[in-house]
Amino acid sequence: MKKILMIGTGGTIASEMTPEGLTPELNTHQLLAYLPRIAQLCHVDCIQLYSLDSTSIHPTHWLGTAQAIREHYDDYDGFVISHGTDTMAYTAAALSYLVQDSPKPIILTGAQKPIWFDGTDSKRNLTDAFLYACRGCGGVQIVFNGRVILGTRARKTYSKSFRAFSSVNYPDLAVVQDEHLLQYIRCESRPRPLFYDRLDPHVGLLKLIPGTEDALAEFMLDRYDGLIIESFGVGGLPEYDGGHLYDVVRRGVERGKIVVMTTQVPNEGSDLTVYHVGGHLKSTLRLLEAYDMTTEAAVAKLMWIMGQTREFSEVERLFYQPVAQDILRFGDE
Numbered sequence: 001m002k003k004i005l006m007i008g009t010g011g012t013i014a015s016e017m018t019p020e021g022l023t024p025e026l027n028t029h030q031l032l033a034y035l036p037r038i039a040q041l042c043h044v045d046c047i048q049l050y051s052l053d054s055t056s057i058h059p060t061h062w063l064g065t066a067q068a069i070r071e072h073y074d075d076y077d078g079f080v081i082s083h084g085t086d087t088m089a090y091t092a093a094a095l096s097y098l099v100q101d102s103p104k105p106i107i108l109t110g111a112q113k114p115i116w117f118d119g120t121d122s123k124r125n126l127t128d129a130f131l132y133a134c135r136g137c138g139g140v141q142i143v144f145n146g147r148v149i150l151g152t153r154a155r156k157t158y159s160k161s162f163r164a165f166s167s168v169n170y171p172d173l174a175v176v177q178d179e180h181l182l183q184y185i186r187c188e189s190r191p192r193p194l195f196y197d198r199l200d201p202h203v204g205l206l207k208l209i210p211g212t213e214d215a216l217a218e219f220m221l222d223r224y225d226g227l228i229i230e231s232f233g234v235g236g237l238p239e240y241d242g243g244h245l246y247d248v249v250r251r252g253v254e255r256g257k258i259v260v261m262t263t264q265v266p267n268e269g270s271d272l273t274v275y276h277v278g279g280h281l282k283s284t285l286r287l288l289e290a291y292d293m294t295t296e297a298a299v300a301k302l303m304w305i306m307g308q309t310r311e312f313s314e315v316e317r318l319f320y321q322p323v324a325q326d327i328l329r330f331g332d333e
């Protein structure tokens with residue numbers, strides 16, 4: 001029988017009702033008590049690492065989770081992490097950089113309704129997660145609503161429905177139907193995992209709106225080591241006010257700040273070379289472009305890279321080097 005380590009972090013799945021709304025109170029043993037079926041699938045040990053609404057997850061919790069996996073890696077065949085859905089895609093991305101090339105499944109799951117709720121999705125998601133941890137591919141993945149999504153490609157796209165997650169610019173890896181696993185994408189065989197234990201949390205995200213003032217970008221570039229700018233369409237910077245925003249970004253880049261351009265459009269990614277508002281930027285400044293990466297993955301990858309180096313050419317090399325299929329398209333190259 002396979003041995004699986006369950007790591008509890010909180011979320012709706014583990015929540016109880018209070019006068020001010022749901023809050024995580026159930027531990028991993030209490031969750032498993034609702035699902036006697038899991039004991040027939042595998043042997044489970046539990047760690048209750050956090051009890052947080054995932055709104056309150058911080059990069060230090062990603063490091064703590066990666067550390068727990070590292071400490072117990074050799075003792076288990078797979079890992080199931082129960083987690084709130086709101087920031088699960090960020091945690092999945094962060095773990096994909098902190099634990100690379102894992103031959104063992106590292107599965108995140110959670111639910112939109114608590115486990116005691118009539119018609120909850122908790123029981124299906126947790127059972128599917130254990131099933132996939134026993135029989136599925138290695139690496140960091142989200143199992144939710146019967147779908148298996150790569151950790152670097154997940155995004156929460158529904159705030160209430162059970163189909164909470166989508167795989168962005170990448171197909172679902174597998175589906176789980178009535179405890180049958182249909183693996184669409186073949187597992188890559190990997191030798192040993194590579195663990196990292198540093199992140200630079202000083203990464204900011206600026207979502208542009210028509211009329212964004214350059215003072216906001218200036219403030220963020222003062223405050224952060226890395227800035228991800230979610231622009232419009234295939235990407236670019238507004239040229240109003242005589243292109244002040246461009247000058248602010250140029251001064252930031254000249255001071256050694258790492259700037260990544262991406263898009264707020266959910267699908268298909270960026271291509272700065274298409275329009276002058278992007279092409280001018282790309283051809284004159286040493287900045288990076290996220291292409292088909294999710295913003296969640298771009299944020300986590302930049303924190304992971306900047307935990308290792310600040311030297312631009314090394315940051316650039318690492319950013320464009322695919323990790324867990326996080327980036328596949330390089331514009332016209």
Ligand SMILES: NC(=O)C[C@H](N)C(=O)O
Nearest residue numbers: 011012053054084085086
């Ligand atoms: N469905 C959920 O888990 C939402 C909850 N607020 C969380 O992310 O912890």
